[in-house]
Amino acid sequence: MADIAADAILSNAEMAAADRATIDSGAFSGPALMENAGAAVAAAALARFAGAARVHVLCGPGNNGGDGYVAARILAERGVVVCVYALKPPRPDSDAEQAARRWAGAVETLDALVPHAGDLVIDALFGAGFSGGLPDPVKTALVRCRDAGCPVLAVDLPSGVNGDTGEGEDAVQCAATVTFYRKRPGHLLFPGRTLCGTIETVDIDVRAAEPPRTWQNGPALWTLPRHRADTHKYARGAVAVLSGPRHGTGAARLSAMGAQRSGPGAATILGHPDALDIHAAHITSIMLRPLGDDPLAALQALKGLGAVVLGPGLGDFALARRLAPAILIETEAMLVLDADAITAFADDPSPLFEAARTGGAERLVLTPHAGEFARLFPDIADGDGGKLAKARQAADRSGGIVLFKGADTVVAAPDGRAAINANATAALATAGSGDVLAGIIAGLAAQSMPAFEAACAAAWLHGEAGRRAGSHAIAEDIADALPAVFGEIGG
Numbered sequence: 001m002a003d004i005a006a007d008a009i010l011s012n013a014e015m016a017a018a019d020r021a022t023i024d025s026g027a028f029s030g031p032a033l034m035e036n037a038g039a040a041v042a043a044a045a046l047a048r049f050a051g052a053a054r055v056h057v058l059c060g061p062g063n064n065g066g067d068g069y070v071a072a073r074i075l076a077e078r079g080v081v082v083c084v085y086a087l088k089p090p091r092p093d094s095d096a097e098q099a100a101r102r103w104a105g106a107v108e109t110l111d112a113l114v115p116h117a118g119d120l121v122i123d124a125l126f127g128a129g130f131s132g133g134l135p136d137p138v139k140t141a142l143v144r145c146r147d148a149g150c151p152v153l154a155v156d157l158p159s160g161v162n163g164d165t166g167e168g169e170d171a172v173q174c175a176a177t178v179t180f181y182r183k184r185p186g187h188l189l190f191p192g193r194t195l196c197g198t199i200e201t202v203d204i205d206v207r208a209a210e211p212p213r214t215w216q217n218g219p220a221l222w223t224l225p226r227h228r229a230d231t232h233k234y235a236r237g238a239v240a241v242l243s244g245p246r247h248g249t250g251a252a253r254l255s256a257m258g259a260q261r262s263g264p265g266a267a268t269i270l271g272h273p274d275a276l277d278i279h280a281a282h283i284t285s286i287m288l289r290p291l292g293d294d295p296l297a298a299l300q301a302l303k304g305l306g307a308v309v310l311g312p313g314l315g316d317f318a319l320a321r322r323l324a325p326a327i328l329i330e331t332e333a334m335l336v337l338d339a340d341a342i343t344a345f346a347d348d349p350s351p352l353f354e355a356a357r358t359g360g361a362e363r364l365v366l367t368p369h370a371g372e373f374a375r376l377f378p379d380i381a382d383g384d385g386g387k388l389a390k391a392r393q394a395a396d397r398s399g400g401i402v403l404f405k406g407a408d409t410v411v412a413a414p415d416g417r418a419a420i421n422a423n424a425t426a427a428l429a430t431a432g433s434g435d436v437l438a439g440i441i442a443g444l445a446a447q448s449m450p451a452f453e454a455a456c457a458a459a460w461l462h463g464e465a466g467r468r469a470g471s472h473a474i475a476e477d478i479a480d481a482l483p484a485v486f487g488e489i490g491g
């Protein structure tokens with residue numbers, strides 16, 4: 001069977017397929033997997049909430065409920081006081097029905113639930129099979145748990161959280177979640193990520209069905225560029241950043257700083273002479289070049305050009321519209337398109353997307369935040385499916401890598417690969433932070449890192465740099481923290 005790395009993320013359907021493949025292979029039966037899952041939940045309850053006066057187990061009609069009946073039985077066997085409540089009886093002839101039959105105690109309806117502060121609630125109502133909204137009796141029961149202030153341990157997912165999207169407006173805040181085999185997108189996308197509390201992923205002997213196409217972003221996913229001792233600055237690649245006007249130069253400088261600290265041989269800011277005068281007063285090792293009458297020619301004149309950042313503080317939509325397709329078609333550099341240069345294509349993105357396809361394999365990286373995403377892909381933004389699916393659709397349409405920014409940044413490639421970034425802190429939510437990120441992507445891409453890997457690595461490094469820079473960091477601090485982060489992971 002396919003080998004699935006531990007950082008792989010499976011959709012609800014992929015998880016169900018892995019479950020079926022395991023059962024079909026004869027390695028484990030459905031009831032055996034459920035027994036493993038329920039035992040893991042009971043173990044987590046004992047380890048994390050050892051002092052609970054009573055444990056209330058809330059069971060749904062599917063296999064999530066089945067895990068609950070198993071956990072209830074095991075906890076009672078260990079001498080814990082356990083009360084079980086069901087929304088509905090388990091589906092007939094299911095593994096859950098078998099598990100419920102082995103629970104020897106009473107099963108009450110949800111309206112009998114009266115939790116107290118010292119109790120523990122195990123939420124086994126809905127897991128991977130949930131979609132839509134919670135039924136009213138479940139909402140009422142969860143509100144009672146919240147009002148009692150007792151901890152909730154979720155089985156697989158907090159009930160009400162959609163495993164594919166992370167959406168879940170009626171779910172209750174859980175202290176911990178025990179999930180099985182691999183995480184789902186909903187464990188990492190907000191609000192699901194917060195609602196889960198501490199996530200414990202337990203191996204219950206499920207076997208992979210297919211190779212993964214979604215991962216939790218981290219160093220296992222990419223390899224940072226390395227340079228031999230006898231390299232020289234042009235061999236290390238060069239980054240160009242287009243500057244905004246005289247009173248909007250900061251964003252380009254931040255991008256250039258992010259790029260520089262990611263390891264290329266050189267970073268150059270190109271702009272109009274009055275803007276370059278301002279830059280000259282601030283920077284030393286970043287080079288400055290006039291944009292002149294022919295911006296494309298100015299870019300092509302740069303030795304070893306590997307990547308261009310277009311958009312931060314640019315302010316000139318017409319220039320973005322003219323230059324972006326030209327860079328993709330007339331040069332071999334990677335184009336990182338951010339901020340104003342994304343908005344510039346809001347009315348008609350087709351020349352950009354066509355150029356991305358003409359320019360060849362993944363030469364374009366788009367880095368929209370939610371507002372910019374909605375401008376460039378309004379129908380996708382309004383559609384269903386959550387952030388992961390939306391980023392994938394946008395990548396497919398644009399022919400570029402889409403790095404959909406936010407606290408749960410998603411990076412998606414046109415071939416369907418995607419990564420969810422989970423190391424961002426509030427330090428990144430500060431003006432100019434995104435400009436630094438665009439620069440890091442370009443810095444890595446200029447060193448011949450493929451676009452998807454460069455975007456994933458940049459998002460993760462940016463998160464680590466933000467953590468290191470501390471809660472009151474400004475964008476400059478994030479750029480300044482990068483060398484230490486590279487040092488830590490050996491880049």
Ligand SMILES: NC(=O)C1=CN([C@@H]2O[C@H](COP(=O)(O)OP(=O)(O)OC[C@H]3O[C@@H](n4cnc5c(N)ncnc54)[C@H](O)[C@@H]3O)[C@@H](O)[C@H]2O)[C@@H](O)CC1
Nearest residue numbers: 019033034037062063064126127128129130131132133156
């Ligand atoms: N996939 C795996 O590898 C394993 C899964 N197990 C458990 O099985 C769970 C998945 O089981 P199921 O597929 O039976 O799914 P669930 O138990 O999550 O839910 C399915 C049931 O909920 C109902 N339902 C869904 N949305 C609803 C809504 N909005 N309102 C009312 N009812 C709704 C469905 O009609 C169905 O009866 C996992 O979350 C996990 O806890 C474990 O038992 C063992 C291994």
Ligand SMILES: [K+]
Nearest residue numbers: 123126157159
């Ligand atoms: K649950």
